[in-house]
Amino acid sequence: MVERVEITEAAATLVARLAAQHGPLLFHQSGGCCDGSAPMCYPAGEFRVGPQDVLLGSVAGCPFYIGAAQFEYWQHTQLILDVVPGRGAGFSVEAPEGVRFLTRSRLFTDAEMVVLAAARPPERGG
Template sequence: MSRQEKVLATEAALQLIDRLRAKHGDLMFHQSGGCCDGSSPMCYPLGEFLIGDQDVLLGEIGGCPFYMGKAQYEYWKHTQLIIDVVNGRGGMFSLEEPEGMRFLTRSRVFPEQE
């Protein structure tokens, strides 16, 4: 059984992360199971969002830690998240909102051998 990364980012997402890092410094991501903004990956300055016991570190994208709420992780644990960007307004607290783009989570289910 090979170990696959739990979270990846598209080239477009990595380019946006680089732009945001240049403006805001080190970054972090969090995706909770909440409604509205909470169901999208949110980008914050590193340390601005408090991580707790109910958060799971899935990995890094573009050198930034990516966390998910533990309850939501239970639904997604057999899935690889692919973070992408699309045109549109992001979450009001997420750093990409003024850029006219928003982060978006795509996914694929891991085959049994993975």
């Protein structure tokens, strides 16, 4: 199975700590508003997922969504959720920790694209 989204060990450790504090979480890949195109982490239920949001998969037990328009541009890449020192957006739950989530990416191989093309399209939110 080809995963559209992955997570680094450092990010998974932070997600576990944040989930212990805030309960279930979800991620949404921002489309460029307040903090560029940063992945945003919210307590589940505090971000309204709509029909324009595409579910890329799950990282560390948390659903990871991206807007449909942004997915059109990034559908040929695997997103890799990482964490780096620094202050991100105040809306994302990691902001008080002195770190921020960051999306890295890599192009899918031709073989992976064949597998993805044969699979069902990702689900939509809402």
